[in-house]
Amino acid sequence: MTMYAARDISFFVGSKAILDSASxxxxxxxxxxxxxxxxxxxxxxxxxxxxxxxxxxxxxxLEDSDLKNWDPVSLARKRxxxxxxxxxAFPFLSREIVALGxxxxxxxxxxxxxIARALQAVDLLQFSERVYETLSGGERQRVQLARVLVQLWxxxxxxxxxxxxxxxxxxLPHQLATLRIARQHADAGGGVLAILHDxxxxxxxxxxxxxxxxxxxxxxxxxxxxxxxxLIRALYGVAARVRGVPDGPFLLPQTVIS
Amino acid sequence: MTSGDAVLGVSSRxxxxxxxxxxxxxxxxxxxxxxxxxxGPVVIPSGKVIGIxxxxxxxxxxxxxxxxxxxxxVLDIRMPRTLLxxxxxxxxxxxxxVMQGIFRNPLxxxxxxxxxxxxxxxxxxxxxxxxxxxGYVPRWLINYSLPVAAFGGGLTATILLHRMATRNGRTAxxxxxxxxxxxxxxxxxxxxxxxxxxxxxxxxxxxxxxxxSLGGATWxxxxxxxxxxxxxxxxxxxxxxxxxxxxxxxxxxxxxxxxVERLKRVAIVVVxxxxxxAVAVSGIIGFVGLVVPHLLxxxxxxxxxxxxxxxxxxxxxxxxxxxxFARVVAAPAELPLGVVTALIGAPFFLWLLRRHRASLGA
Numbered sequence: 001m002t003m004y005a006a007r008d009i010s011f012f013v014g015s016k017a018i019l020d021s022a023s024x025x026x027x028x029x030x031x032x033x034x035x036x037x038x039x040x041x042x043x044x045x046x047x048x049x050x051x052x053x054x055x056x057x058x059x060x061x062l063e064d065s066d067l068k069n070w071d072p073v074s075l076a077r078k079r080x081x082x083x084x085x086x087x088x089a090f091p092f093l094s095r096e097i098v099a100l101g102x103x104x105x106x107x108x109x110x111x112x113x114x115i116a117r118a119l120q121a122v123d124l125l126q127f128s129e130r131v132y133e134t135l136s137g138g139e140r141q142r143v144q145l146a147r148v149l150v151q152l153w154x155x156x157x158x159x160x161x162x163x164x165x166x167x168x169x170x171x172l173p174h175q176l177a178t179l180r181i182a183r184q185h186a187d188a189g190g191g192v193l194a195i196l197h198d199x200x201x202x203x204x205x206x207x208x209x210x211x212x213x214x215x216x217x218x219x220x221x222x223x224x225x226x227x228x229x230x231l232i233r234a235l236y237g238v239a240a241r242v243r244g245v246p247d248g249p250f251l252l253p254q255t256v257i258s
Numbered sequence: 259m260t261s262g263d264a265v266l267g268v269s270s271r272x273x274x275x276x277x278x279x280x281x282x283x284x285x286x287x288x289x290x291x292x293x294x295x296x297x298g299p300v301v302i303p304s305g306k307v308i309g310i311x312x313x314x315x316x317x318x319x320x321x322x323x324x325x326x327x328x329x330x331x332v333l334d335i336r337m338p339r340t341l342l343x344x345x346x347x348x349x350x351x352x353x354x355x356v357m358q359g360i361f362r363n364p365l366x367x368x369x370x371x372x373x374x375x376x377x378x379x380x381x382x383x384x385x386x387x388x389x390x391x392x393g394y395v396p397r398w399l400i401n402y403s404l405p406v407a408a409f410g411g412g413l414t415a416t417i418l419l420h421r422m423a424t425r426n427g428r429t430a431x432x433x434x435x436x437x438x439x440x441x442x443x444x445x446x447x448x449x450x451x452x453x454x455x456x457x458x459x460x461x462x463x464x465x466x467x468x469x470x471s472l473g474g475a476t477w478x479x480x481x482x483x484x485x486x487x488x489x490x491x492x493x494x495x496x497x498x499x500x501x502x503x504x505x506x507x508x509x510x511x512x513x514x515x516x517x518v519e520r521l522k523r524v525a526i527v528v529v530x531x532x533x534x535x536a537v538a539v540s541g542i543i544g545f546v547g548l549v550v551p552h553l554l555x556x557x558x559x560x561x562x563x564x565x566x567x568x569x570x571x572x573x574x575x576x577x578x579x580x581x582x583f584a585r586v587v588a589a590p591a592e593l594p595l596g597v598v599t600a601l602i603g604a605p606f607f608l609w610l611l612r613r614h615r616a617s618l619g620a
């Protein structure tokens with residue numbers, strides 16, 4: 001099966017296990033959300049999947065081939081990564097940042113179209129001539145999202161999106177827009193793996209939720225099965241009431257259990 | 259503010275077209291070169307300079323009277339110096355642009371962070387001790403032994419600097435500058451020790467290194483520099499896309515398909531080659547690699563393709579112009595060129611630091 005999967009990943013810093021036999025997989029057409037408290041190892045797992053972190057135990061496969069066999073260029077055709085926050089070293093314009101997602105020797109006119117489409121998708125077309133570092137945190141995050149979209153669109157429009165807290169700096173309408181973009185990408189035949197902190201957003205957008213704590217995956221499955229009072233308590237030590245709404249489970253956090 | 263070390267308080271939009279900036283840079287270069295051929299103890303009108311060049315292009319050369327004298331002055335005396343000034347200027351500016359790209363920092367200049375002094379140390383060591391091993395150097399390499407030694411010194415200095423200043427793919431401004439200062443002092447001290455045992459003749463040769471000068475310009479020196487300039491500029495153009503990607507960060511560059519380790523290795527080698535050759539033919543000339551790329555980023559934007567081409571043109575033009583100034587201002591004596599560039603560049607560097615204060619935590 002053409003999946004993107006990490007199996008039994010363990011990762012140590014010194015003697016501390018950041019990841020402890022964690023597994024996660026995403027298939028085309030699916031949106032998978034990773035949730036869990038700070039320091040659970042979510043970002044590290046994403047880095048392992050991205051091919052960025054190489055010193056781990058376990059295996060990562062992309063389309064049935066071990067990630068070690070992928071060179072950076074071929075890998076970039078198959079997956080794009082949105083990091084938490086990107087500081088750009090020189091005064092590049094927004095559209096120049098987005099253009100970095102294009103492959104080398106890509107048709108200029110096609111490229112211009114994709115850039116405009118991506119900036120439109122993140123609602124920043126009017127800022128295309130602005131210097132990136134003068135934008136607000138949320139606007140920067142959306143420029144980076146446009147860049148990773150262009151990277152996948154220029155390579156056939158499928159491929160995998162790895163998103164590390166893509167909504168962390170966004171206002172409510174843009175959070176929803178970003179999750180809609182993720183959904184559309186999956187519906188178009190791509191795969192999405194996103195780290196999210198808002199369980200309600202995750203339950204709404206994802207086909208599968210993977211809950212992590214202390215470097216381990218403690219639950220995974222469809223939101224309606226995974227998101228329960230018990231999970232929220234086990235995951236965060238927070239008392240919450242989970243109720244169903246027409247689109248799936250919905251939770252109201254109440255108090256931190258000491 | 260996290261963006262402090264990225265933007266130099268520039269306006270949020272860009273002012274000029276990159277292409278226009280390149281045309282202006284090329285115009286500056288042409289004007290400076292003609293000026294450099296025209297100006298000196300004997301001033302030759304620029305129209306006549308162009309005539310001499312045009313004739314030389316077709317193999318025609320005046321062989322009588324004043325015309326012959328002017329042709330000798332332009333073609334045999336001023337031309338090698340002009341080409342050397344242009345070549346060294348282009349090399350230093352492009353090296354600066356590429357170094358700033360790999361360190362993701364606009365303050366990385368080969369002169370400031372100790373790469374030039376590393377190259378100079380190796381060059382001085384070769385002048386003083388090279389005689390002991392010269393017999394083992396292959397004949398074809400002997401003319402290049404000095405720039406090759408300087409290249410080795412520059413390479414070692416760049417690698418050391420990178421090891422010291424970069425952690426997890428991030429270079430902090432402060433650690434870059436501190437590491438550069440330490441490296442500069444260390445190589446300076448080592449150079450001092452070597453001078454201690456040098457002969458008078460070697461000492462005279464050395465003086466030339468410490469201040470930077472094009473006084474010894476000859477055609478063979480131009481010949482030594484040219485291959486290095488070609489390697490540096492073509493290598494840098496090849497690196498341009500990767501350096502753009504690197505502005506996002508090392509991990510992000512990898513995500514979009516850049517082989518970051520290879521990019522950095524190639525970049526460090528071409529920079530060391532460029533700086534080594536420039537130092538070998540002209541000594542330490544500072545600040546060109548800092549000022550030129552910065553002016554271009556402000557006017558044409560930071561994309562490295564334009565930046566490399568523009569740095570080559572404008573670096574060549576500005577250093578040629580500085581050399582005219584160095585020759586003319588105290589004529590018949592000559593100011594060391596490194597002194598002229600420092601007089602212009604050092605205040606500029608301070609201004610740049612001031613604009614960076616936020617990110618330096620000072």
